[in-house]
Amino acid sequence: xxxxxxxxxxxxxxxxxxxxxxxxxxxxxxxxxxxxxxxxxxxxxxxxxxxxxxxxxxxxxxxxxxxxxxxxxxxxxxxxxxxxxxxxxxxxxxxxxxxxxxxxxxxxxxxxxxxxxxxxxxxxxxxxxxxxxxxxxxxxxxxxxxxxxxxxxxxxxxxxxxxxxxxxxxxxxxxxxxxxxxxxxxxxxxxxxxxxxxxxxxxxxxxxxxxxxxxxxxxxxxxxxxxxxxxxxxxxxxxxxxxxxxxxxxxxxxxxxxxxxxxxxxxxxxxxx
Amino acid sequence: xxxxxxxxxxxxxxxxxxxxxxxxxxxxxxxxxxxxxxxxxxxxxxxxxxxxxxxxxxxxxxxxxxxxxxxxxxxxxxxxxxxxxxxxxxxxxxxxxxxxxxxxxxxxxxxxxxxxxxxxxxxxxxxxxxxxxxxxxxxxxxxxxxxxxxxxxxxxxxxxxxxxxxxxxxxxxxxxxxxxxxxxxxxxxxxxxx
Numbered sequence: 001x002x003x004x005x006x007x008x009x010x011x012x013x014x015x016x017x018x019x020x021x022x023x024x025x026x027x028x029x030x031x032x033x034x035x036x037x038x039x040x041x042x043x044x045x046x047x048x049x050x051x052x053x054x055x056x057x058x059x060x061x062x063x064x065x066x067x068x069x070x071x072x073x074x075x076x077x078x079x080x081x082x083x084x085x086x087x088x089x090x091x092x093x094x095x096x097x098x099x100x101x102x103x104x105x106x107x108x109x110x111x112x113x114x115x116x117x118x119x120x121x122x123x124x125x126x127x128x129x130x131x132x133x134x135x136x137x138x139x140x141x142x143x144x145x146x147x148x149x150x151x152x153x154x155x156x157x158x159x160x161x162x163x164x165x166x167x168x169x170x171x172x173x174x175x176x177x178x179x180x181x182x183x184x185x186x187x188x189x190x191x192x193x194x195x196x197x198x199x200x201x202x203x204x205x206x207x208x209x210x211x212x213x214x215x216x217x218x219x220x221x222x223x224x225x226x227x228x229x230x231x232x233x234x235x236x237x238x239x240x241x242x243x244x245x246x247x248x249x250x251x252x253x254x255x256x257x258x259x260x261x262x263x264x265x266x267x268x269x270x271x272x273x
Numbered sequence: 274x275x276x277x278x279x280x281x282x283x284x285x286x287x288x289x290x291x292x293x294x295x296x297x298x299x300x301x302x303x304x305x306x307x308x309x310x311x312x313x314x315x316x317x318x319x320x321x322x323x324x325x326x327x328x329x330x331x332x333x334x335x336x337x338x339x340x341x342x343x344x345x346x347x348x349x350x351x352x353x354x355x356x357x358x359x360x361x362x363x364x365x366x367x368x369x370x371x372x373x374x375x376x377x378x379x380x381x382x383x384x385x386x387x388x389x390x391x392x393x394x395x396x397x398x399x400x401x402x403x404x405x406x407x408x409x410x411x412x413x414x415x416x417x418x419x420x421x422x423x424x425x426x427x428x429x430x431x432x433x434x435x436x437x438x439x440x441x442x443x444x445x446x447x448x449x450x451x452x453x454x455x456x457x458x459x460x461x462x463x464x465x466x467x
Contacts, residue, residue: 060313
């Protein structure tokens, strides 16, 4: 068995959570304020190994919370779409191999709880994943015809095998158009498919220039760092702008694997007068 | 002339080897980055009160705000004002966030679960899915408005100036056939990113 998270790294994670909460634009006296760290977990390991780590949960609000931890699995359908599944049924589910403690906790205002998890990976796997859900129900006095808010946040947890093939994004049918609602925005539409065994969160840039370079701006591709899961297919759309109404040249560049880059230059006609 | 090159080679080789702390064990490789980040979900208030309401559309005595009902021959619907309940979501690093209803089954004194509907409003990006009954749960990561999904594909959710501020809007319908009494609805809204 192997301890995966060193003491210095735990302390760094706790300090990071405190720093991020302090500098956050949290509404003054928010009744409910949930912070989790890390927000995303991606680990790579050999089959048959053990992972131990933690997720930090902090109640920054003014009400005590009854916090429960559950798992929601998500898988890729045959048509490539992503769908949630009852926990533990999908072959990619981490649930048969994972333990979390505690599963419930009362967290007082300004209190932080460490939820520790252990994952014992099987001898044969490519990617295991789940969404670890933290639901907080405020302990408040109840009255008639009242709505009580119980926010829930998810921390995606991915464990990928060193034996898995690297992510490989296949791209086709790239199209540019102007948004019908807001013509000063450009809409990118393309079909992508991940043929590998690992996630890819493709990063890149979109450079948009007008004639004679009077307008020249570079936007970030996949600003939300969305992943394309193994086997996932999707029509991916992104919006960039604002941009001028004249004819534009567009240079699209983004990573499709750890070594490959997709490059395509296009022209977008001027807005029809 | 005999040249002693062994010490030079030895130093070179050790310099090329990874430092002991980078590979923690012979069984596995931890490739976590040191940048931890955080995900934050805030709601300004813990509850919202409709107060006393009626299928006749009378005043909501004891409610959080004065609601103007919309009446029909057999029911009345009370709708909260858009800014009545504000929320914010932030993330570091930036993520694409999905909002959906994940409320559990309710124990009610009158009406049905879907008499209470919720909508996420005020978000400038992503796709809004309108009002959904709290009895309908969502498949949040599908990127569609199916089921109880409330608002999806909110890109570039960051922190500070890039965190996302929105509102929760509620409406409740009271039918003539509903029993008298009071309800407490526990509405669970999920904010998640893949």
